Amino acid sequence: MKLYGSDQERVLISLYGAGPADIYGAILRSLSAVLEEKVSPLSLALDQGREEIGKPRRILFDQGLSKLPHAPEFGGMGLPFGVYALAMELAGAADASTAMSLGIHNTVAEAIARFGSADQKKRLLPALLSGKKLAAFALTEPSSGSDARSMRTKAVKEGRYYLVDGSKMFITNAGEADVYLVFAETASGHGAFLVEGSNPGLKVGRELTEKLGMRGSRTAEVRLVKCRVAEDSLLGEEGKGFEHAKELLDSSRIVMGMICVGIARAAYGKALAFAKGRELFGKKLSDLQLTREKVANAATEISAARLLCMHASRLKELQRPFSSEAAQGKVLATEMAARTCDAAVQLMGGYGYTSDDVHRHWRDARLLMIGEGASEVLRMLIASRELERES
Amino acid sequence: MNIVVLVKSAVDEAELRADPAGHPLLMGAATKMSNFDMNGVEEAVRQKEENGGTVIVVTLGGADAKKAIKEAMAMGGTRGVHILADPRGAPDSLGTAYLLAKAIKRLGEVDLVVCSEGASDTYQGQVGAMVAEYLEMPFLAYAKKVETNGGKVTCEQGFEGGVRVLQAKLPAVVSVVSEANQPRYPTLLQVMVAGKKAIEDLPLSSLKSEDYPETGMEVLDVTVQATNRKRVLLDGSPEDASKKLVDALKQEGVL
Amino acid sequence: MEVLSFSEDAGLAGEVAAAGRDIAMLLDAEAVAVELDEVSAGLHSARKVVLVKGDRALEADPDSAAAAIVEVAKARDVRALLVGETKFGTVVAAKVAGRLKVGSLGKGKRLRVDAGRLVLERDAYGGKYLAQVAAKLPCVAVVQAGAYKAVNAPIAPVETLSVNVGEPKVATVEVRQSQRGEADIKSAPKIVSAGRGFARKEDLALARDLADALGAALGCSRPLSSDLGWMGEEAHIGLTGAYVHPQLYVAVGISGQLQHVAGIKDSKIIVAINKDGQAPIFQFADYGIVGDLYEVVPALTKLLRHG
Numbered sequence: 002m003k004l005y006g007s008d009q010e011r012v013l014i015s016l017y018g019a020g021p022a023d024i025y026g027a028i029l030r031s032l033s034a035v036l037e038e039k040v041s042p043l044s045l046a047l048d049q050g051r052e053e054i055g056k057p058r059r060i061l062f063d064q065g066l067s068k069l070p071h072a073p074e075f076g077g078m079g080l081p082f083g084v085y086a087l088a089m090e091l092a093g094a095a096d097a098s099t100a101m102s103l104g105i106h107n108t109v110a111e112a113i114a115r116f117g118s119a120d121q122k123k124r125l126l127p128a129l130l131s132g133k134k135l136a137a138f139a140l141t142e143p144s145s146g147s148d149a150r151s152m153r154t155k156a157v158k159e160g161r162y163y164l165v166d167g168s169k170m171f172i173t174n175a176g177e178a179d180v181y182l183v184f185a186e187t188a189s190g191h192g193a194f195l196v197e198g199s200n201p202g203l204k205v206g207r208e209l210t211e212k213l214g215m216r217g218s219r220t221a222e223v224r225l226v227k228c229r230v231a232e233d234s235l236l237g238e239e240g241k242g243f244e245h246a247k248e249l250l251d252s253s254r255i256v257m258g259m260i261c262v263g264i265a266r267a268a269y270g271k272a273l274a275f276a277k278g279r280e281l282f283g284k285k286l287s288d289l290q291l292t293r294e295k296v297a298n299a300a301t302e303i304s305a306a307r308l309l310c311m312h313a314s315r316l317k318e319l320q321r322p323f324s325s326e327a328a329q330g331k332v333l334a335t336e337m338a339a340r341t342c343d344a345a346v347q348l349m350g351g352y353g354y355t356s357d358d359v360h361r362h363w364r365d366a367r368l369l370m371i372g373e374g375a376s377e378v379l380r381m382l383i384a385s386r387e388l389e390r391e392s
Numbered sequence: 393m394n395i396v397v398l399v400k401s402a403v404d405e406a407e408l409r410a411d412p413a414g415h416p417l418l419m420g421a422a423t424k425m426s427n428f429d430m431n432g433v434e435e436a437v438r439q440k441e442e443n444g445g446t447v448i449v450v451t452l453g454g455a456d457a458k459k460a461i462k463e464a465m466a467m468g469g470t471r472g473v474h475i476l477a478d479p480r481g482a483p484d485s486l487g488t489a490y491l492l493a494k495a496i497k498r499l500g501e502v503d504l505v506v507c508s509e510g511a512s513d514t515y516q517g518q519v520g521a522m523v524a525e526y527l528e529m530p531f532l533a534y535a536k537k538v539e540t541n542g543g544k545v546t547c548e549q550g551f552e553g554g555v556r557v558l559q560a561k562l563p564a565v566v567s568v569v570s571e572a573n574q575p576r577y578p579t580l581l582q583v584m585v586a587g588k589k590a591i592e593d594l595p596l597s598s599l600k601s602e603d604y605p606e607t608g609m610e611v612l613d614v615t616v617q618a619t620n621r622k623r624v625l626l627d628g629s630p631e632d633a634s635k636k637l638v639d640a641l642k643q644e645g646v647l
Numbered sequence: 648m649e650v651l652s653f654s655e656d657a658g659l660a661g662e663v664a665a666a667g668r669d670i671a672m673l674l675d676a677e678a679v680a681v682e683l684d685e686v687s688a689g690l691h692s693a694r695k696v697v698l699v700k701g702d703r704a705l706e707a708d709p710d711s712a713a714a715a716i717v718e719v720a721k722a723r724d725v726r727a728l729l730v731g732e733t734k735f736g737t738v739v740a741a742k743v744a745g746r747l748k749v750g751s752l753g754k755g756k757r758l759r760v761d762a763g764r765l766v767l768e769r770d771a772y773g774g775k776y777l778a779q780v781a782a783k784l785p786c787v788a789v790v791q792a793g794a795y796k797a798v799n800a801p802i803a804p805v806e807t808l809s810v811n812v813g814e815p816k817v818a819t820v821e822v823r824q825s826q827r828g829e830a831d832i833k834s835a836p837k838i839v840s841a842g843r844g845f846a847r848k849e850d851l852a853l854a855r856d857l858a859d860a861l862g863a864a865l866g867c868s869r870p871l872s873s874d875l876g877w878m879g880e881e882a883h884i885g886l887t888g889a890y891v892h893p894q895l896y897v898a899v900g901i902s903g904q905l906q907h908v909a910g911i912k913d914s915k916i917i918v919a920i921n922k923d924g925q926a927p928i929f930q931f932a933d934y935g936i937v938g939d940l941y942e943v944v945p946a947l948t949k950l951l952r953h954g
Contacts, residue, residue, distance in 0.1 A: 028583045416776055522741050556821070617775060630939075644916050
């Protein structure tokens with residue numbers, strides 16, 4: 002399946018104009034070739050546990066995917082966030098697990114770029130952008146996911162250090178990461194702390210091996226046990242940690258939404274190819290009206306989800322408020338991906354049901370209605386904003 | 393080393409659609425860098441990396457051809473020259489070779505011209521040798537290995553009977569086959585940097601003279617090739633299917 | 648008026664000369680086969696032979712061969728030059744066209760004359776389309792192997808021409824002949840062909856066994872001869888390799904890319920064995936078995952051997 006095509010090209014043109022769209026298009030086309038030829042072929046094996054986790058991620062780091070939206074002074078390419086977002090759609094279509102793993106890593110890089118001190122940026126950004134170091138985002142806990150503010154992990158100031166104690170759960174890249182962005186309750190509210198993976202107080206628990214999907218990334222519990230970090234590990238303002246988290250999640254929701262657009266395209270592409278080749282009742286499956294309805298629905302929803310996420314992205318670029326749009330985009334994209342992938346299994350019938358290569362897309366997409374902001378929480382956010390407006 | 397690499401912006405046959413009569417819709421068809429030319433660019437860039445110097449990418453094509461030139465530059469080309477094709481129709485192989493040779497002659501001293509075994513859309517393999525004729529340079533064809541040393545180029549050519557080892561003095565024209573190398577994937581940063589570089593536009597009028605060869609070549613018709621095969625699928629166990637196949641082949645008179 | 652034909656390959660020379668006869672008839676011209684250094688034994692097909700000799704071997708490299716042919720063309724009223732398709736021939740054709748500044752139609756299977764122009768039918772756009780390309784005379788065309796059948800004509804009168812061509816610009820330092828393990832697929836009546844469905848080089852033994860049981864030659868798709876190097880160049884069948892026309896072609900573990908299919912179109916019966924039911928090869932096959940080649944091929948071989 003060709004990942005970068007006229008759909009993506011036209012989004013670039015309409016957002017940025019023909020000139021810049023040419024250059025951005027060339028970049029995404031080049032990324033597409035790498036994804037199609039080097040990453041996609043590993044995707045099924047990754048899902049089935051026959052391929053090394055991190056191998057496709059390394060390929061994308063080497064291409065420079067993590068550099069796209071960052072400032073050149075730290076090794077970034079200084080491109081609009083939208084180019085990165087579209088890149089993540091393509092990555093999601095090639096391998097969802099790798100895309101998600103990278104997306105979360107990139108969120109930590111964004112955190113440092115936005116809230117980091119000059120020293121933190123210099124120390125960590127170049128390594129994160131090149132993929133020399135891998136990052137993990139540790140907010141969720143065993144007893145708090147959606148209600149993140151009620152987290153129990155505490156960071157107590159002791160002289161020039163903090164002592165962090167608590168437990169984080171469902172952490173992507175756990176065990177592989179070189180640096181963890183750990184959110185903890187502090188005396189003045191919440192704080193975000195950069196904890197090295199090698200810190201003796203950070204213990205990675207058993208890997209979660211029964212995941213429904215996203216099997217190409219590593220997920221585990223992470224425990225902080227009298228974890229001692231220097232005070233310059235604090236990222237941003239003490240007390241403002243939760244606010245920082247919310248801003249970062251707004252960005253990452255756009256990315257997760259775009260990954261889901263990619264997943265939906267992957268499943269839909271396979272179903273379409275199948276329908277064109279399958280014959281029944283003297284016709285092709287793709288000729289039947291009920292099939293065409295499915296195709297039309299998928300195409301429409303994929304377009305809508307992409308555009309809503311890209312709209313949120315454009316607002317972010319223009320430094321306008323975009324939380325609600327990002328939430329809307331994620332709700333739409335993640336739920337549409339599950340619908341589309343399910344329809345793909347249905348269309349492919351017995352072959353869809355009995356083929357990892359088909360149902361893994363649904364299994365992968367299913368996570369994202371839960372992670373990075375469960376749909377219920379996002380709907381609360383969206384509704385709040387609506388109710389705040391003057392009627 | 394001053395190296396020139398010839399790249400064709402070819403019709404992307406995967407995207408090419410046909411009209412109901414089976415004629416390809418060529419106007420505005422999507423293009424891409426001809427697959428084998430990626431090997432040509434890779435070879436040219438390797439020679440540059442080994443010997444120092446520049447790689448100038450030369451292409452004859454429509455506006456869309458800039459995409460292919462930029463891809464070649466992202467892979468390591470130094471700069472690009474775009475001969476603007478007549479939108480009314482592409483010249484034949486001899487006319488193409490004439491224009492490419494004229495463009496190359498404008499570049500001053502050239503040590504090596506690299507092209508590929510053939511274009512992915514037409515695959516005739518004539519232009520390379522004809523360019524060499526116009527430039528009065530030796531032509532080493534179908535190279536799967538290229539080595540330059542002490543003003544000479546040595547190539548290994550795979551042919552129907554085995555391998556020929558060919559050698560000539562530089563400057564020379566070499567065509568490479570896909571076995572010659574594995575084209576590199578440029579990083580996204582390299583693509584971005586190449587994308588911002590200017591490409592020199594060469595109008596046809598600046599190259600075409602009275603000595604332009606008029607071969608009267610014309611494409612009379614292009615139509616989809618019909619496939620009328622039986623498409624009978626034989627099912628069952630390997631043994632059953634094999635039995636059905638052998639019976640069918642005996643019936644066909646080929647066994 | 649004459650139509651020249653040439654191939655450094657003796658077998659092809661006969662075929663191209665037959666093509667030359669056809670075209671010469673349509674142009675009301677004489678068919679002349681150009682032989683370099685010595686007249687090859689075997690079928691000639693041509694009405695006349697011009698033997699060109701120089702102070703060294705003219706057929707040793709394309710430069711010398713082209714120069715010799717140009718000398719012949721300059722001395723006579725030549726309307727067309729037909730060259731047999733080999734890598735050598737393809738280069739010679741281009742060089743001659745380049746030196747004489749005439750059109751080269753490229754390589755194809757069928758030639759005809761239309762309103763005083765030579766028309767060649769050739770594959771286009773990855774092999775999915777067929778193009779009819781015309782050029783005004785004089786012009787050059789490359790004829791694919793198997794397109795024409797050599798004719799058993801009485802030995803034609805031989806005219807000898809001496810030429811003095813310059814030193815070739817390219818020296819042939821060495822020629823390493825490959826061990827011809829495989830029968831010549833270009834003329835084989837039955838072919839078994841292997842593709843990427845085979846996991847290891849050693850597994851090709853299965854294909855070889857099947858070929859033996861069928862009395863067939865063994866060929867392959869491009870990846871096996873180029874990227875993987877499991878088989879020689881001469882076994883590669885496809886748009887950029889050999890065009891074959893057997894009675895029976897069995898494609899094993901070949902997906903059926905257009906570039907491969909282009910080379911097998913003239914097969915009488917095509918059989919495909921592939922575990923992917925969606926593989927394009929099944930659209931181009933008369934009979935197909937969707938199954939694991941590691942199971943199907945041994946079963947088929949066993950059946951053919953023991954009945």
